[in-house]
Amino acid sequence: MNKRILLVEDEKNIVLGVTICLRSAGLQVDVAEDGMEALRKIEESKPDLVLLDLVMPKLNGLDALKSMKENEATKDIPVIVLSARAQEEDIQRAMDLGASDYMAKPYKPAELLEVIMRVLEDVH
Amino acid sequence: MHRSKRQLPVIHAAAVLQSLPEGTIVTDANATVQFINNRAADIFAIDISSAIGKPFREVISHQEINKTIRGIVASGGEWCPPGIPETLNVTLNGQEQYFKIEVSPMIEEERLVGTVILLTDVTHYERADRLKTQFVATISHEFRNPLTSIVMAVELLLDGRQGELTQDGQALLQAIRDDGQRLAQLVNNLLKIARLDEVEIRMEMESVSVAEMVDMAIEPLKFQLKEKQITLSKKIPDSLPEVYVDATKATWILTNLVGNAIRYTPKGGEIIVSALHSNMKIYITVTDTGLGIPVRYHEKIFERYTQVKGNGTAGGAGLGLAIAKEIVEAHGGRIWVESEEKKGSCFTFTLPVNEKEV
Numbered sequence: 001m002n003k004r005i006l007l008v009e010d011e012k013n014i015v016l017g018v019t020i021c022l023r024s025a026g027l028q029v030d031v032a033e034d035g036m037e038a039l040r041k042i043e044e045s046k047p048d049l050v051l052l053d054l055v056m057p058k059l060n061g062l063d064a065l066k067s068m069k070e071n072e073a074t075k076d077i078p079v080i081v082l083s084a085r086a087q088e089e090d091i092q093r094a095m096d097l098g099a100s101d102y103m104a105k106p107y108k109p110a111e112l113l114e115v116i117m118r119v120l121e122d123v124h
Numbered sequence: 125m126h127r128s129k130r131q132l133p134v135i136h137a138a139a140v141l142q143s144l145p146e147g148t149i150v151t152d153a154n155a156t157v158q159f160i161n162n163r164a165a166d167i168f169a170i171d172i173s174s175a176i177g178k179p180f181r182e183v184i185s186h187q188e189i190n191k192t193i194r195g196i197v198a199s200g201g202e203w204c205p206p207g208i209p210e211t212l213n214v215t216l217n218g219q220e221q222y223f224k225i226e227v228s229p230m231i232e233e234e235r236l237v238g239t240v241i242l243l244t245d246v247t248h249y250e251r252a253d254r255l256k257t258q259f260v261a262t263i264s265h266e267f268r269n270p271l272t273s274i275v276m277a278v279e280l281l282l283d284g285r286q287g288e289l290t291q292d293g294q295a296l297l298q299a300i301r302d303d304g305q306r307l308a309q310l311v312n313n314l315l316k317i318a319r320l321d322e323v324e325i326r327m328e329m330e331s332v333s334v335a336e337m338v339d340m341a342i343e344p345l346k347f348q349l350k351e352k353q354i355t356l357s358k359k360i361p362d363s364l365p366e367v368y369v370d371a372t373k374a375t376w377i378l379t380n381l382v383g384n385a386i387r388y389t390p391k392g393g394e395i396i397v398s399a400l401h402s403n404m405k406i407y408i409t410v411t412d413t414g415l416g417i418p419v420r421y422h423e424k425i426f427e428r429y430t431q432v433k434g435n436g437t438a439g440g441a442g443l444g445l446a447i448a449k450e451i452v453e454a455h456g457g458r459i460w461v462e463s464e465e466k467k468g469s470c471f472t473f474t475l476p477v478n479e480k481e482v
Contacts, residue, residue: 011269017276024285084268106272106308109279 003120004028006047008038008064009082010056018051021109027116035059039067042074049120052099054083054090062093069098078119082107147223147243153236155180155193167214167223167243186212192227193239201229201236211246222250264314271311274304295347302344306383309376313447327370327454331478334367334399334406335360341378342397348386352393356382359398367406368478373451377459380444381410381471388469389414401477405457409472416465426459448473 005022009015010033022029032038036058054061068074078100091102100119141148147164151157157180160172168184175183181190195203212223223243230238278301338358349356385395393413400407417432424430428446452459452473463469
């Protein structure tokens with residue numbers, strides 16, 4: 001289906017696993033390692049979906065999410081938040097800011113792909 | 125000079141009580157307030173002169189203290205209160221402070237002459253406890269990142285698309301997957317226990333068969349059982365009624381108990397999981413032929429962060445049994461151990477029967 005996914009994650013080993021998982025499902029993957037880089041790449045390349053970690057250097061995930069949702073050019077790009085912070089208040093904040101879905105770490109490849117496919121389908 | 129039988133002259137008693145760092149209140153045998161030191165007056169924000177001579181319950185409305193005083197008075201001082209579990213939380217000079225409350229009968233010549241209410245400042249301990257709770261929460265968040273890459277990597281390797289695996293390779297990856305899941309569950313439970321004081325455990329109750337629960341519980345431990353050549357036998361009567369429980373949590377208790385049994389049982393040992401029904405309760409017992417637990421630890425092992433010293437095996441975080449106890453108690457049950465050193469241990473817990481079935 002050739003969809004382009006931007007993975008925003010600073011943990012190299014997670015990047016490795018998620019990248020292999022997404023590629024094996026026929027998705028294209030680009031990576032940003034912090035919130036600033038993420039905003040730049042989202043603006044430049046307009047991915048079909050963003051996978052966003054919350055705890056990151058420079059600009060954290062919730063702030064990055066807020067910025068991209070406030071930007072007319074990027075506000076319709078769906079975002080799935082992937083985070084170690086699984087408390088209900090974090091989920092609520094991310095959803096209030098416009099995230100499409102939320103996955104608590106650790107997640108399995110099949111679960112991740114299922115949510116990605118569902119969100120991509122909802123958009124189109 | 126005449127010497128009183130009392131150890132201290134009466135005239136000094138008030139000065140002694142006044143100088144105590146603890147808040148102190150004394151009543152007579154009818155629960156009428158006789159003495160309040162300045163510290164207690166500050167804690168309860170009461171005026172000493174107008175409180176003296178009044179019934180205690182009119183001066184201080186704290187339910188637990190009043191109930192305890194009533195108990196002591198009614199029993200003539202025979203009843204010794206087990207202590208008041210909740211701490212008193214007050215704001216003094218703009219700072220939040222916590223006090224432990226103790227109420228004791230005051231006995232003179234074998235007769236109840238009054239009660240003493242003592243308030244000890246435990247703010248320091250409360251703060252330390254909160255820091256510990258925050259620490260546990262932070263640590264369990266930190267565990268999630270490495271766990272994510274482990275879970276992802278193992279699943280991707282096991283699905284075979286990265287190349288064929290030998291049978292041993294498959295078994296090894298399976299072991300990483302099983303333990304990864306156990307760790308993930310432990311991390312979730314750590315978070316749960318860190319928030320237990322604030323939030324009640326949320327229970328999703330359903331009716332399940334004990335035999336099924338036992339099978340599910342030992343599934344992730346099969347590899348370890350085989351490796352240590354431990355025989356696990358089940359003694360569960362077919363006629364056993366189903367239990368009404370949160371199945372995931374109750375199964376977790378069993379996995380934890382059997383996991384402990386494997387860890388502390390030498391190679392070639394035996395573990396028995398048995399269940400019986402009595403008085404609307406199911407008693408589930410995990411017996412092993414392991415190292416056993418010294419008597420002095422029989423109660424303590426159910427407290428958080430307790431490890432039995434000198435058993436010579438790698439220990440866990442000392443949380444498993446504490447979580448198990450919280451879960452059992454959330455079901456209205458009880459958990460305990462009977463054990464003799466070098467002979468083995470026998471852990472029993474109770475779960476409620478599904479009443480519709482009986």
